[in-house]
Amino acid sequence: MSIGGGITLAAGVFALIAAVLFHGFPKPQKWPKSIPWPAPWFTLVLVIGGTIGVLSGGIGAWLNRTITSVVSWASDSFVASWTGVGLAAIIGGLILVFLIKRIAKKEYDTTTLGLGAALPIFGVAIPGAIGSAVALCLSAIAGGVGSAVAAAFGVG
Numbered sequence: 001m002s003i004g005g006g007i008t009l010a011a012g013v014f015a016l017i018a019a020v021l022f023h024g025f026p027k028p029q030k031w032p033k034s035i036p037w038p039a040p041w042f043t044l045v046l047v048i049g050g051t052i053g054v055l056s057g058g059i060g061a062w063l064n065r066t067i068t069s070v071v072s073w074a075s076d077s078f079v080a081s082w083t084g085v086g087l088a089a090i091i092g093g094l095i096l097v098f099l100i101k102r103i104a105k106k107e108y109d110t111t112t113l114g115l116g117a118a119l120p121i122f123g124v125a126i127p128g129a130i131g132s133a134v135a136l137c138l139s140a141i142a143g144g145v146g147s148a149v150a151a152a153f154g155v156g
Contacts, residue, residue: 007147012053019046023113048115056139060124064131088131092122120146 022043022075055063067088099115123134 006057008053009057012050012055012057015046015050015053017050019043019113022046023110023123032146040106041103044103044108044113044116047113049119050122051117052138055124056133060120060138063121064124064126064135067068067125068131088122088126092119092126095119095122 022038023040095115095118099112099119102112102115120138124131126134126140
């Protein structure tokens with residue numbers, strides 16, 4: 001893993017930790033009024049970005065390879081080859097629909113955060129070339145953010 005990949009992974013972990021802190025704890029009473037407490041949608045962005053950061057740190061590619069090999073074994077044995085892609089796409093699509101519905105209703109609770117975390121995971125879980133393309137896109141997004149953070153701190 002390169003230093004940019006390590007920074008991306010670390011940024012993902014820190015984003016998830018920040019999301020847990022912002023969601024799990026109320027605004028402190030002595031919080032300065034000049035500094036706004038993050039809005040609930042910002043916590044959702046932290047969860048999605050943190051999950052993408054963790055997945056792009058090598059875990060996403062491993063997850064895609066593992067699921068692809070399991071689906072290949074299953075398709076050779078008893079399941080049609082398109083079942084894995086279809087199942088992951090249907091679950092991912094349902095997650096996306098429910099997430100958009102909850103965002104439209106401004107329901108930013110633990111369920112919404114869970115849906116936000118599951119969305120990139122099911123994108124990477126699509127077996128085969130489609131899942132690899134999704135993983136590559138997510139890694140490119142997270143890698144770009146990681147490189148920008150590294151450049152901001154003068155690393156890399």
